[in-house]
Amino acid sequence: MVTRTAAQRRAGERGRYDAYLAACPARKLLDRISDKWVSLLLNALADGPQRYSELSRTIAGVSQKMLTQTLRGMERDGLVTRTVTAAVPVRVDYELTPLGASLLPVMTAIKAWAETNIDAVEQARRAYDRHSV
Template sequence: MAWLPDGKPADVYSAPCPSRAALDRIADKWTVLIVVALDDGPRRYGELRDAIDGVSEKMLTQTLRSLERDGLVARTVTPTVPPKVEYRLTDLGRTLQEPLAAVRDWAERHINAVEAARLRYDTNT
């Protein structure tokens, strides 16, 4: 358990707890996909955009900035012409690799059951 600067324990069930913002960040689908896409090492912006089908440039940019602000992703600019920009997971970001890969694997493994449940629900309502 982590303790906050005010001496209280971190508790995502408490509305004012800042851990909710962290939960919100890591529960975002674009965050999951970016972290998993960076599993194999640094990537350039265009490589991330191409790897994550359906992400708009606006959402990719916003999510990368949020991940950088939260200390999960590092942005490195190499002063070339044109500048080379790469994104990589930080040590903190790498702590998310295993849990987010598990979420991705679960989604891929159980999508047929989820779709069947949705169909049953929609048929009965």
């Protein structure tokens, strides 16, 4: 059995969560939360629980399949809860968990940055496209 020093053990633990490494769990989580549908759903659920149909109307362009897959993934990751109410028809509500709500400041800031800076980004794109022909 190989004996490692405390410093070597700490270095090994740091490497285990290095998002620059492909197999890092943190990188996989970053992949999840950087998905456009995840970020839009987090922001849409910021004001409280919503039904599937409300989310579908709020988020333009999302297909039923993608909305369902994204919500399931978010539920699996502990970001949202799904509550089924027995009624006719069955009512299903989605709500942010405390973990999901903890992402709101970050996602709200990114959304605000995008809305504030889209004109500058589009101008930069046009300038780039003119010069890269």
